[in-house]
Amino acid sequence: MTTKHSERVQDALQFFAQNDTDLAFRKLLDCAADTQSMPIYQKAIALTDWKENHPNELQSFTEKATALLNEIAQCQVTEVPTSSPVLEAKNLQKTYRSGMFSLGPIDLTICKKQVYGLVGENGNGKTTLLRILAHDLSYTTGNISYFFAEKPKNDYDLRTKLAYIPQRTDKWQGSLIDNLKFTLACYGTPPEENEPRTLLMIARLGLWKYKNLNWEALSSGYKMRFELARTLLRKPELLLLDEPLGNLDVLAQQVILEDLKMIANSVNNPIALILSSQQLFEVEKVSDKVIFLKNGKYRDNAETETQNTPTQLIIELDTTNSREELLAVLQTFNLEKLQYNGGIYIAYFATNTDYSAVLEALGKAKITLTYIRNISASTRRFFVS
Secondary structure, eight states: OOOHHHHHHHHHHHHHHTTOHHHHHHHHHHHHHHHTOHHHHHHHHHHHHHHHHOTTOHHHHHHHHHHHHHHHHTSOOOOOOOSSEEEEEEEEEEEOTTSSOEEEEEEEEEETTOEEEEEOOTTSSHHHHHHHHTTSSOOSEEEEEEOOSSOOSSHHHHHHHEEEEOSSOOOOOSBHHHHHHHHHHHTTOOHHHHHHHHHHHHHHTTOGGGTTOBGGGSOHHHHHHHHHHHHHTTOOSEEEEESTTTTOOHHHHHHHHHHHHHHHTOSSSOOEEEEEOSOHHHHHHHOSEEEEEETTEEEETTGGGGSSSOOOOEEEEEESSOHHHHHHHHTTSOEEEEEEETTEEEEEEOTTOOHHHHHHHHHHTTOOEEEEEEOTTSTHHHHHO
């Protein structure tokens, strides 16, 4: 019988076969982490060190990685169930005495392995909601329930299972690796497991070259990666991230989101993940649901799926052609409105308008498109409406 562990191993092997070695190696490290086997951890760490010292020997690296993956495939991995919620929030509201802002009401349920994106303009309640869910800020009415594998004994135990990383993190002293080892020691990891677990996490989050550096020597993006490493070593069941992409370039944003999705899908340590971000489209790619907050009010990208009415076609596009040339094509369809917003056109069509037909007409008319996207089911439509 095929297991999720074996599926993840085969997935990594396929990426190595396709010469996508960077992604394949990250998948290998995830498979290694799932085994909870210190001998496997040591072999993955040794492979990481060899890879860093032989960057141009891709064929040998692939052979070594494939051999390790075949060994990992033989390991027995306990699969943790993910069907039950880890968090439920009902009719959650937060009202400030000044009356200037009110959050909610919000109903929210999330299970392990699910990723929820939290988007909205600044000042609309994203950080407030995360802090409430993180047990860091009180709420006015409603109820929050956590369903962890073991009931927390106290607030310290709760914050082991429930982790929150704010946008701005505190400075730390000493080297990166010493700080991570100290974290594991504080959470009761046996001494013989401390270094293997630390080094595997360092490798997984791309910190190998930086493990002996201190806080001042790291860029803001790698400081965030360190915070993720320190938090993930605690094995949280629910992880809340406030703007983790804020200090990253576009490519790094895509990589870290991909990594977070993969890590959340661990076989024996799956995580429920909620992250806020301004990078809407990048977040939508990895999220099971995207929550949109405006003036503290809640909507999500699944809204149209729960309605019985047909979905309106909304297209966002940029072109070097004139508005008149664009209208000449779009008006042959059921165009209801064409807005120009921040250098981008937003075209609204009647329901049942075919997106592929619009694309074909734009191509035949030789309209030069520098960007086009169907945002009918995207939370982007809430930003521009």
